[in-house]
Amino acid sequence: MNPTPTITWTGECVRLLDQTQLPARTVFVDIADEQQMWDAIKRLVVRGAPAIGVSAAFGAYLGVRNFGGDARALLLRLSEVCDYLATSRPTAVNLFWALKRVQRIALQASDDDSDPKQIKQRLLDEALGMLDEDCATNKAIGENGLQLLERCATGSSVINVLTHCNAGSLCAVQYGTALAPIYVGAQRGLRFHVYSDETRPLLQGSRITAYELQQSGIPVTVLCDNMAAQVMRSQQIHAIIVGADRIAANGDVANKIGTLGVAILAKHFNIPFYVAAPISTIDYDLRTGKEIPIEHRAPEEVSHGFGQPTAPKGVEIYNPAFDVTPSDLVSAIITERGVATAPYEASLAALRSSESK
Numbered sequence: 398m399n400p401t402p403t404i405t406w407t408g409e410c411v412r413l414l415d416q417t418q419l420p421a422r423t424v425f426v427d428i429a430d431e432q433q434m435w436d437a438i439k440r441l442v443v444r445g446a447p448a449i450g451v452s453a454a455f456g457a458y459l460g461v462r463n464f465g466g467d468a469r470a471l472l473l474r475l476s477e478v479c480d481y482l483a484t485s486r487p488t489a490v491n492l493f494w495a496l497k498r499v500q501r502i503a504l505q506a507s508d509d510d511s512d513p514k515q516i517k518q519r520l521l522d523e524a525l526g527m528l529d530e531d532c533a534t535n536k537a538i539g540e541n542g543l544q545l546l547e548r549c550a551t552g553s554s555v556i557n558v559l560t561h562c563n564a565g566s567l568c569a570v571q572y573g574t575a576l577a578p579i580y581v582g583a584q585r586g587l588r589f590h591v592y593s594d595e596t597r598p599l600l601q602g603s604r605i606t607a608y609e610l611q612q613s614g615i616p617v618t619v620l621c622d623n624m625a626a627q628v629m630r631s632q633q634i635h636a637i638i639v640g641a642d643r644i645a646a647n648g649d650v651a652n653k654i655g656t657l658g659v660a661i662l663a664k665h666f667n668i669p670f671y672v673a674a675p676i677s678t679i680d681y682d683l684r685t686g687k688e689i690p691i692e693h694r695a696p697e698e699v700s701h702g703f704g705q706p707t708a709p710k711g712v713e714i715y716n717p718a719f720d721v722t723p724s725d726l727v728s729a730i731i732t733e734r735g736v737a738t739a740p741y742e743a744s745l746a747a748l749r750s751s752e753s754k
Contacts, residue, residue, distance in 0.1 A: 402414065404443065412427055416567060420604055428455070434482065445564065445567065446568070447535065454499050454527050457478055488651055528570050531569055536581065538675065540578075541732070542673050545671060554588060557589075561593075564639060579591065591610055592620055592634065594655065594659065595622055597622055607619050630666065637668055638673055643689050644680065645685050646679070646682075646742060647685050648741025649722065656719075663726070672722075672730045673732075675733055676749070698716055730745070734751050
């Protein structure tokens with residue numbers, strides 16, 4: 398599982414696996430400042446809500462590590478860097494969660510010690526701690542999700558799962574979110590077969606999900622997005638599981654474009670539709686999914702897929718990166734703290750209150 402590390406701290410810079418190059422090439426990019434990190438997040442060199450959050454924390458540190466001012470000036474500089482990094486992508490709430498977290502740590506550190514060097518060290522320590530924390534969080538998601546998958550496939554020797562986009566080990570530090578139950582189960586000898594939507598227009602499902610599952614020895618079948626209904630009708634799909642970039646307080650889920658269509662199909666075919674995400678992906682400040690900002694990306698991603706013309710010159714392009722699945726289509730939301738089910742306002746609130754226990 399995850400034979401290729403997504404995020405590594407070298408001691409001098411952050412080394413990211415360039416996911417825009419997969420599956421043809423395994424290329425790493427060294428990030429030495431906040432501008433390079435902004436670009437890496439924006440261009441999807443690093444992607445997936447958990448990985449974006451951890452990367453942003455390192456980006457905040459990189460943006461101030463060579464700053465020469467006093468503690469107060471350092472905090473102001475950090476605020477500027479965080480505001481800048483926050484403009485890289487608008488939908489994944491883990492980005493903003495991580496940036497707020499490092500700012501809070503810096504403020505606490507300045508209260509304890511006015512030495513800017515010590516504040517910077519605390520920022521680096523926090524980012525490094527988030528690497529280990531992400532692994533533990535996603536392992537717990539895997540444990541909780543596996544129980545659901547096993548119940549869906551009672552009596553079957555192989556658990557057949559359909560997923561959309563990439564929410565595996567390459568969207569995080571290890572394990573991932575939607576694929577975490579599969580990795581945990583495989584480690585215990587359970588057998589899985591994953592059907593992976595290709596996920597147009599950038600093909601994260603075929604380029605990345607299929608790549609990491611194949612590398613991990615888990616059987617995977619790639620299908621075009623418009624084949625999902627046929628697969629659900631003709632194959633024994635026990636469950637559908639996806640990740641999330643932001644979840645509203647009522648359980649509405651923003652995930653990669655195309656997820657809403659998969660959820661509607663799952664409802665029609667009576668297949669459980671699960672969402673797996675850490676608590677940090679739940680935006681309790683947003684009442685419903687209508688308030689979630691949706692990123693719209695460059696039209697060239699559609700009109701010139703991977704450099705080749707795929708639409709007439711000058712035609713209008715609609716290219717939202719995410720859609721929102723209403724909570725009534727979601728069977729359960731799997732987190733590291735447990736599984737939430739409808740009514741989500743109550744169950745998600747209960748998971749939030751358990752953070753302080």
